[in-house]
Amino acid sequence: MTILGSGDHEQMKPYILIVEDEEDIAESLRYNLEREGFKSRIAESGEKGLRMALDENRPPSILLLDIMLPGMNGIELCRRLRKEPTTEKIPVIMLTARASESDKIEGLDIGADDYITKPFSLKEVIARVRAVLRRVDRDDMERYEDERLKVDFIEMRAHCDGNEVKLTRKEFGLLTHLTKNAGRVATRQNLLDNVWGYSYFGDTRTLDVHIRRLRQKLGDCGDCIETVVGVGYRFVGYQSQD
């Protein structure tokens, strides 16, 4: 166990753990994150990343996790984090060079929050990090609210621009799950399991039909739900243009 000396609070600030074996990518992520005011540290291997994530004295607030690592790969590391009580809730954004859909979906199914395909723009990485951290901040919320959309989870009511949106129970369930996981990609199977309430093996088109209807009913607020092609959906909320 590491004992931190006094006067070490800079060290204790929450930080972003970058697990990436390519030095150039890791350094450029660190440089840009620090410029945006985030503290960050780099692990060059999955094993080191796991050790740092499990350090109870200094847990990371989020992981940027490369999938293709020598030794323990990103998928395995994510699986290990999800099994440990101290790390099961740490958000994970996967960095993937592989275009193949099955890797992304495997990562999301085992509990990664989101993925970014390389080559990525640093602006995009920072936006995703912010979105995930915002979601973590409102984990136990009773309502969601942005400049246009309001969703009250207790009263089960939704409003867009002040007008009530009449939703069925399934549609409200979908909206609730998506909003509570804002910034996170929900795979079709995640949504079916969570909203239909059992392991649903039917046609995923059922889900797409419900999402289409939900977006239509939300009207001007409908674009708060983004399609992640071939994977599922992501709630992005109201996107101001600045």
Ligand code: CA
């Ligand atoms: Ca790599």
